[in-house]
Amino acid sequence: xxxxxxxxxxxxxxxxxxxxxxxxxxxxxxxxxxxxxxxxxxxxxxxxxxxxxxxxxxxxxxxxxxxxxxxxxxxxxxxxxxxxxxxxxxxxxxxxxxxxxxxxxxxxxxxxxxxxxxxxxxxxxxxxxxxxxxxxxxxxxxxxxxxxxxxxxxxxxxxxxxxxxxxxxxxxxxxxxxxxxxxxxxxxxxxxxxxxxxxxxxxxxxxxxxxxxxxxxxxxxxxxxxxxxxxxxxxxxxxxxxxxxxxxxxxxxxxxxxxxxxxxxxxxxxxxxxxxxxxxxxxxxxxxxxxxxxxxxxxxxxxxxxxxxxxxxxxxxxxxxxxxxxxxxxxxxxxxxxxxxxxxxxxxxxxxxxxxxxxxxxx
Numbered sequence: 317x318x319x320x321x322x323x324x325x326x327x328x329x330x331x332x333x334x335x336x337x338x339x340x341x342x343x344x345x346x347x348x349x350x351x352x353x354x355x356x357x358x359x360x361x362x363x364x365x366x367x368x369x370x371x372x373x374x375x376x377x378x379x380x381x382x383x384x385x386x387x388x389x390x391x392x393x394x395x396x397x398x399x400x401x402x403x404x405x406x407x408x409x410x411x412x413x414x415x416x417x418x419x420x421x422x423x424x425x426x427x428x429x430x431x432x433x434x435x436x437x438x439x440x441x442x443x444x445x446x447x448x449x450x451x452x453x454x455x456x457x458x459x460x461x462x463x464x465x466x467x468x469x470x471x472x473x474x475x476x477x478x479x480x481x482x483x484x485x486x487x488x489x490x491x492x493x494x495x496x497x498x499x500x501x502x503x504x505x506x507x508x509x510x511x512x513x514x515x516x517x518x519x520x521x522x523x524x525x526x527x528x529x530x531x532x533x534x535x536x537x538x539x540x541x542x543x544x545x546x547x548x549x550x551x552x553x554x555x556x557x558x559x560x561x562x563x564x565x566x567x568x569x570x571x572x573x574x575x576x577x578x579x580x581x582x583x584x585x586x587x588x589x590x591x592x593x594x595x596x597x598x599x600x601x602x603x604x605x606x607x608x609x610x611x612x613x614x615x616x617x618x619x620x621x622x623x624x625x626x627x628x629x630x631x632x633x634x635x636x637x638x639x640x641x642x643x644x645x646x647x648x649x650x651x652x653x654x655x656x657x658x659x660x661x662x663x664x665x666x667x668x669x670x671x672x673x674x675x676x677x678x679x
Contacts, residue, residue, distance in 0.1 A: 326369075326535055328588035330609030331600025332362060337612040337619075340451075341644070344620055345637045351561055353512070354577055356454050357521050359616075361581045363458055364465075364525025371469050372479065372529060372536065381473070385667070386466045392663035393656075394613075398455060400655050401617045402427055405446055415447030415624060427452045430459040433513040448621030453513045460515040461522050483531035490523040490575065498571045511570040521578035528582045534589040543591050550587035550596075553580030614648035614656060622647065 336358035343352025375381055406424065408414040420443035426435035427445065433453040436445075445452070472482045497517045500506035511517045532540070541549075557580045560573045591597050599605060608615075622644045623636070630636050 326366070326589060327592040328585075328597055328600040329362065329366065330607075330612075331602070331605035332358060332585065332588065333609035333612040334605045335600070336362070337608070337615055340616065341619055341641065342637070344623055345640065346633050347637075354557065354561065357574055357577050358581060359454065360457070360518065360521035361525040361528075361578050361585065364461075364522035365529045365585065366525075367462070367465060368469070368526040368529035369533060369535060371466060372533070375469075375473060381466060381470050383466055383470070387462075388663060388666065390462050392659045394455070394459075396659040397614055397617060397651055397656050398452075399428075400651065401621075402449065402452075405449065405621060409446055415621070416444070419446060420444060430456045432456050433515065436513055437507075437509050446621075448624040451616060451620050457513075457515045457518050458522070461519060465522075465526065479530045483527040486523045486527040486530065490520040490527070490578075493517065493520040493523065494572070494575050497574075501567055501571045506570075508566070508570055518574065520575050521581075524575075524578045524582055528585065532586075534586050539590050543594070546583075546587045546590055547594070549583040553583040556580040608645075611645065611648045611652055614651040615644055618647045618651065619644040 336355040339350055339355030340352045342350035371381060405414065406419045409417060409419050422439065422443045423432065423435060423445040426432040427449060432445065433456045436453060472485060477485065493516070497511055500511055500517065557577050560576045563569070588597050588600055592601055619640065623640045626636050626640045630639065
């Protein structure tokens with residue numbers, strides 16, 4: 317089993333993904349009090365943590381990082397499903413009237429090329445993304461981050477930065493994001509869309525996840541605190557998240573809320589990883605949560621399209637929630653089974669072939 321495969325089974329990680337996508341789904345169905353935006357922040361922190369953990373494992377094992385292998389993993393993990401959903405959605409839109417019945421060129425290209433978040437902010441024409449594909453903005457944020465993260469990690473290691481100092485660097489970058497976001501909010505009076513969708517104003521959550529992976533990583537480094545201490549920190553983190561959701565002031569929300577939530581999540585993630593047998597850990601590691609968490613990416617890609625279509629025919633919110641959840645899970649499972657799993661197997665075969673070539677070079 318490869319190191320990458322091994323670390324895909326970090327305790328509670330899939331369960332946290334399940335909670336995150338559940339919050340996003342409930343918000344999109346129409347339960348306005350559900351913090352769907354918080355669910356996206358959870359995804360960002362988890363992504364930063366997992367990807368940096370994998371980079372750290374590779375560096376500790378090989379004393380180097382293969383950028384080619386990194387981008388190959390990202391390509392086969394994300395792009396097949398992303399483009400399958402986008403392409404099939406476009407075909408169905410043009411042939412059977414899915415969504416609004418037409419595919420506008422500019423927003424479609426922005427999704428294909430991963431700049432839909434900035435397109436949505438800067439473009440003021442009449443063209444719109446296909447109905448139900450608005451979630452692609454967060455995927456664009458992560459794609460932008462993946463372009464930078466491994467290169468920065470390689471540079472810091474070549475400069476012989478200890479992991480602790482690398483964590484400090486990422487924390488400093490997260491602080492810079494907060495300062496920049498506050499400048500936009502308090503001085504330039506930026507709109508919510510500008511601060512919510514932009515990579516330069518949402519990267520703090522990813523950066524804080526990276527910092528957790530680099531210093532006192534609960535999967536790699538010795539755990540110094542006791543379980544009660546870790547639990548207390550997680551409880552305080554949960555209280556901070558609730559408090560950040562209660563405060564409705566626009567400046568606070570757009571200036572500080574995302575960072576407060578991401579920082580609180582760092583302590584919650586630590587606890588549920590180091591205490592998998594706690595009540596929270598047992599729930600997150602239960603089969604239903606793990607199964608749904610493993611479907612979360614595919615579910616995220618399709619659920620909003622399904623919601624938009626079902627709302628054309630049904631109006632009762634509870635009925636819509638049940639129908640769209642069932643349909644979205646079914647489509648996500650199909651996407652996982654026939655697109656994502658074959659892509660993963662292909663990538664593994666490519667990796668195995670390259671390893672074999674290195675181990676047995678042609679004379």
